[in-house]
Amino acid sequence: MNRYIQLTKRNCRIFIRDRGAIFFSLLSMIITLMLMGIFLGNMNVENVTGLLKEYGGARDLEADKENAKHLVEYWTLAGILMINAVTVTMAVMSNMVQDSCEKKSDSFYCTPVKKGIIAISYVTSAVILGMLLCVVPFVLALVYIAAGGGKLLSLTVIVKLLGCMALNVLIFSVIMYLLASLVKSRSAWSGLGTIIGTLAGFAGAVYLSMNMLPEKVGTVLKCLPILHGTSLMRKLCCEDILATTFSGLPEELLEEYQEAMGITVVMGDSVVSDEFQVAFLLICGIIALGIAATVSMRRKAAER
Amino acid sequence: MSEILKVNHLKKYFHEVKAVDDISFSVERGEMFGFLGVNGAGKSTTISMLCTLLKPTGGEAEVAGCVLGKEDEEIKRRIGVVYQWNVLDDLLTVKENLICRGSLYEKDKRKLKKRMEYVCEILALSDVVRRPYGKLSGGQKRRCEIGAALLHTPEILFLDEPTTGLDPATRKSVWQTIGRLQKEMKMTVFLTTHYMEEAAKANHIGIIEKGKMVQYGTPFALKEEFAKDRLIIRYQPKKRDSIEGLLKDTGFLYKIKDEKIIATIPKTVASIPLLERIEHDIEGFEVIQGSMDDVFLNVTGIKGEKI
Structure with missing residues (x-):
């Protein structure tokens, strides 16, 4: 246990002391916030107020605008929490790639520590730092929303959100472990990082809402864990504010809006449940773990 | 003196390439053994096998009384390895690096701390323990690498080209350290190097070429015969x-x-x-x-x- 803790501590320290790595791991989140601040946020608010104006009859326009603003804020928050779960775990896992490329791994493998423990320590450090860099923006975002007059989330929702964050971070840590075990060079890893960092925003329907994407692209996204992870977070973040914003409007409109914004995911003809999405994420993690174990066993056999 | 390392018909083939081809030799406890060969001769492959990182294709070896392939876990506890490249982390301090590496062997924190203090003292690292490893000079880094390999008091220390890339003054200081360690700790040192004057300090020398052990003897005997x-x-x-x-x-x-x-x-x-x-x-x-x-x-x- 002590060995596992020490190795995890080492991995965490290396990441925390590399300010550049922290900055770049949060770059996708920063870009998202900038895009939202510059035009996407206003566009999304105008979409909501437009809907309310069109279908809501006589309403308090100022209140609608305020509600729409907070709805978009919570919707964005869910998106950046998901993006961070992907990009931060990926950045932390670069330790493993670096250890392998700089042949530091050999120095661990010739100690009495089992290879499995070394692997788990990489995943654990990614989970710890992934959680940390999700929780900090989450708290800051809540403070920002509350300061702007938005209604705070209930304690139950916050606890559920933390659980969701932990699930997303864990699943993506395992997926990143698999990718890191397949990559042979640091340049390949940073190239992969650029691609994943860019795609995460699209795959989670953060930069563009689901209804703006071609149907085939949408179908592909529904088969990926990012959209389901984001959807779980959005449901929790936006539940209350959606009810307030869309009060008095037809249920169909709300359902359509939720689907268009990737708050709910429709597969076949029905909206998938939370349970399905959690199971989907877990299965993705298990598959990634299985492939990683197979890769490791094959490498071991090839050595003989 | 007893034999601490016994290698018997050890082989490692990578498909058609015979990296190590049926080598046999032994190393006495407490001696310094120089393992020489040109690049690609099979030195590092042999060390990797003896350190349990690579599985041999054939043959047997006994490291510090443990059979290779059967008691690998115990072998790992009894050996220390210093690689030709640095493996400690630049962003951690020397102390953090040493504690991390030492705790992979020793659970007792007090014992580990004592051991670390001793190693820092004999390697003259006490002044730099709080400094980031990445900011140290080449010689200080090498001494830290040796220190990390010594924390669990290994019976046999493998040094794979420990002075490659160092300037002559630093090389000399690293060698003084190795010499002192061997004397004070009575440690068996298994060394590979490209610097022949360094190899001359060994008690016995083995020369490997194209995977085969072509000569074995004391530096004196080999000089008598070949120089x-x-x-x-x-x-x-x-x-x-x-x-x-x-x-x-x-x-x-x-x-x-x-x-x-x-x-x-x-x-x-x-x-x-x-x-x-x-x-x-x-x-x-x-x-x-x-x-x-x-x-x-x-x-x-x-x-x-x-x-």
């Missing part, structure tokens, strides 16, 4: 023929290069009677003792250009 002393004579322009005649008569082998006669002599003292006879025909002379370089070049069949 010849040389007498270099700067002759007076008109006396060359008479000196050549004398060398032919006395049966010395020689060659002429850059207006110098280079004669091979069995021992340095053999030059005295010869020099007495040509004393008035020469402008100067130099006697050069056979070195480990000669041994290495002769054994591996590499044609080196010597003066």
Whole structure:
């Protein structure tokens, strides 16, 4: 246990002391916030107020605008929490790639520590730092929303959100472990990082809402864990504010809006449940773990 | 003395490539063993097998009393490895690095702390323990690497080209450290190096070539067999023929290069009677003792250009 803790501590320290790595791991989140601040946020608010104006009859326009603003804020928050779960775990896992490329791994493998423990320590450090860099923006975002007059989330929702964050971070840590075990060079890893960092925003329907994407692209996204992870977070973040914003409007409109914004995911003809999405994420993690174990066993056999 | 390392017909084949091809040797407890060979000869592959990182294709080995392949876990506890590249983390302090590495062997924090203090003292690291490893000089880094390998008091220390890339002064300081360790801790040192003068400090030397062990012996014995002393004579322009005649008569082998006669002599003292006879025909002379370089070049069949 002590060995596992020490190795995890080492991995965490290396990441925390590399300010550049922290900055770049949060770059996708920063870009998202900038895009939202510059035009996407206003566009999304105008979409909501437009809907309310069109279908809501006589309403308090100022209140609608305020509600729409907070709805978009919570919707964005869910998106950046998901993006961070992907990009931060990926950045932390670069330790493993670096250890392998700089042949530091050999120095661990010739100690009495089992290879499995070394692997788990990489995943654990990614989970710890992934959680940390999700929780900090989450708290800051809540403070920002509350300061702007938005209604705070209930304690139950916050606890559920933390659980969701932990699930997303864990699943993506395992997926990143698999990718890191397949990559042979640091340049390949940073190239992969650029691609994943860019795609995460699209795959989670953060930069563009689901209804703006071609149907085939949408179908592909529904088969990926990012959209389901984001959807779980959005449901929790936006539940209350959606009810307030869309009060008095037809249920169909709300359902359509939720689907268009990737708050709910429709597969076949029905909206998938939370349970399905959690199971989907877990299965993705298990598959990634299985492939990683197979890769490791094959490498071991090839050595003989 | 007992044998701490026994290698018997050890092989490692990568498909058709025979990286290590049926080598056998042993290392005595407490000695320094020099393992020499050109790049790609099979040194690092042998070390990787002995450190349990690679599975041998065939043969057996016993490391510190444990059978390779059957008691790997125990072997790992009994060996320390210093690689030719640095493995400690630049962003951690020396202390953090040492504690992290040491805790992979030792659970007791107090014991580990004591051990770390001792290692820092003998390696003169006490002044830098709080500094980031990445900010240290090349020599300090090497000493830290050795320190990390010593924290669990290994019975045998593998040093894979520990001074490659270091300047001469730093190399000397690293060697002083290794020498002190061997003396004070009575540790067995298994060394690979490209610097022949370093190899000469070993008690025994094994030379590997194309995966096969081609020579084994003490530096003295190998020098006796493979390195010849040389007498270099700067002759007076008109006396060359008479000196050549004398060398032919006395049966010395020689060659002429850059207006110098280079004669091979069995021992340095053999030059005295010869020099007495040509004393008035020469402008100067130099006697050069056979070195480990000669041994290495002769054994591996590499044609080196010597003066």
